[in-house]
Amino acid sequence: MDVVVNEQKYTTYRFLEIEDIKQYVRSLDLFPEPEDIKVIEVSDGKINHVYRLYNEFRSIIFKQAVPYARVVGESMPLPIDRVRVEAEVMALYEKIIPKSVPSVLHLDVVMAVVVMEDMLPLEVGRTALINGSESAHFAADIGKMSAEVLFKTSDFYMPSSDKKELQARLANPEMRQLTEQLVFDWPYSDHETNECEDGMRNEVKFLSQDQRLLLEVAQLKHKFMTKSDGLIHGDLHSGAIFTGENRTVIFDTEFALFGPFGFDLGQFIANLFLNGIAFPEFKEKRFEQAKETWYAFVETFSNLWQNNTNERYTKVDGFYTIIMEEIFTDLIGYAGCELVRRAISIAQIPDMNTEEDEDLRMAARKKVLELGKYMIMERKQIHSLEQLSQWFQASR
Numbered sequence: 356m357d358v359v360v361n362e363q364k365y366t367t368y369r370f371l372e373i374e375d376i377k378q379y380v381r382s383l384d385l386f387p388e389p390e391d392i393k394v395i396e397v398s399d400g401k402i403n404h405v406y407r408l409y410n411e412f413r414s415i416i417f418k419q420a421v422p423y424a425r426v427v428g429e430s431m432p433l434p435i436d437r438v439r440v441e442a443e444v445m446a447l448y449e450k451i452i453p454k455s456v457p458s459v460l461h462l463d464v465v466m467a468v469v470v471m472e473d474m475l476p477l478e479v480g481r482t483a484l485i486n487g488s489e490s491a492h493f494a495a496d497i498g499k500m501s502a503e504v505l506f507k508t509s510d511f512y513m514p515s516s517d518k519k520e521l522q523a524r525l526a527n528p529e530m531r532q533l534t535e536q537l538v539f540d541w542p543y544s545d546h547e548t549n550e551c552e553d554g555m556r557n558e559v560k561f562l563s564q565d566q567r568l569l570l571e572v573a574q575l576k577h578k579f580m581t582k583s584d585g586l587i588h589g590d591l592h593s594g595a596i597f598t599g600e601n602r603t604v605i606f607d608t609e610f611a612l613f614g615p616f617g618f619d620l621g622q623f624i625a626n627l628f629l630n631g632i633a634f635p636e637f638k639e640k641r642f643e644q645a646k647e648t649w650y651a652f653v654e655t656f657s658n659l660w661q662n663n664t665n666e667r668y669t670k671v672d673g674f675y676t677i678i679m680e681e682i683f684t685d686l687i688g689y690a691g692c693e694l695v696r697r698a699i700s701i702a703q704i705p706d707m708n709t710e711e712d713e714d715l716r717m718a719a720r721k722k723v724l725e726l727g728k729y730m731i732m733e734r735k736q737i738h739s740l741e742q743l744s745q746w747f748q749a750s751r
């Protein structure tokens with residue numbers, strides 16, 4: 356990976372317009388015949404500017420960060436260093452699991468630019484889940500990949516000092532703080548950024564007054580802030596994954612940091628649940644996929660635990676069970692938080708908003724909220740996903 360390339364004209368950060376981008380990329384020697392490069396903007400997220408650059412020989416993705424969230428504007432400042440984190444984390448994933456991310460072709464930390472492999476014709480996971488076109492191995496792949504990355508960046512695998520150094524490089528403090536606000540604070544404080552139909556305002560207000568719920572969210576947030584089990588993606592929703600027959604790919608790693616083992620899987624499984632609740636024809640399938648994710652995670656994690664560790668205490672009877680139970684409880688809690696925030700916060704997703712009938716849309720949102728609260732409150736009593744099966748029966 357080309358870590359920093361700065362020709363003289365790119366020594367100070369500035370936002371690059373389309374013509375600048377073409378010129379910038381021509382200097383990188385990525386294209387044969389770079390004169391006829393075409394550029395289209397493909398940004399569909401909320402944070403960065405993303406473009407496809409192509410000619411008849413090649414197609415690549417060019418992503419530039421602005422010092423704030425693109426769709427919100429300067430009132431939500433964000434560090435441009437997130438691009439370095441994104442590229443370094445992708446490079447690390449690639450090292451641990453080849454082809455698990457788009458390959459990074461170029462990183463420029465001054466201009467906050469990352470250039471990467473174009474994943475077309477793979478489909479973004481969220482679109483695939485809405486269309487029902489995800490691969491049969493999509494969910495299990497995510498379980499396996501998560502286990503591999505988490506285990507191999509944890510103290511069960513990395514030498515202690517190497518892990519602490521990596522952790523410091525990927526501290527990602529401002530993005531971490533944004534996650535804390537987006538996931539744990541704003542949905543539970545009747546915040547101005549919350550979004551939902553007017554008919555649900557009371558439910559949203561009540562979230563900020565429900566002391567029993569707040570006590571549980573407080574613990575989940577505290578654990579997110581203080582526990583550094585392994586490298587987590589930090590935003591592993593279905594829109595941060597590509598799916599195809601031959602390859603499942605994770606991307607958009609700008610929120611990555613060291614956090615609790617159960618966080619990513621919780622978010623991923625919650626996004627399966629959300630899709631199943633919004634599209635009842637997929638309800639049972641999404642529940643099955645959630646189980647596939649978890650089983651694949653357990654299989655990979657336990658294999659690594661048995662065969663690929665130097666940590667002496669992994670041999671102590673009972674320790675594995677303690678760790679797995681904790682991961683599962685956290686997964687359920689963090690999935691609950693993801694359900695709540697996707698139902699009523701600024702982090703709206705197409706799954707929850709494609710239904711045109713307001714009553715039906717609101718009914719789905721209420722159901723997601725109800726399940727989310729249940730999972731947060733009851734997580735210590737939930738010991739298997741099967742215990743949630745009644746929420747995903749076709750008749751409900």
Ligand SMILES: Nc1ncnc2c1ncn2[C@@H]1O[C@H](COP(=O)(O)OP(=O)(O)OP(=O)(O)O)[C@@H](O)[C@H]1O
Binds near residue numbers: 403405457472479594
């Ligand atoms: N490597 C890639 N190959 C093909 N398409 C890509 C690639 N990276 C990004 N895209 C497209 O650009 C869109 C936006 O990318 P991405 O999610 O990385 O941007 P973002 O601004 O960081 O989004 P978010 O607000 O979710 O953080 C993706 O949904 C996808 O359609």
Ligand SMILES: [Mg+2]
Binds near residue numbers: 402403607
């Ligand atoms: Mg992003």
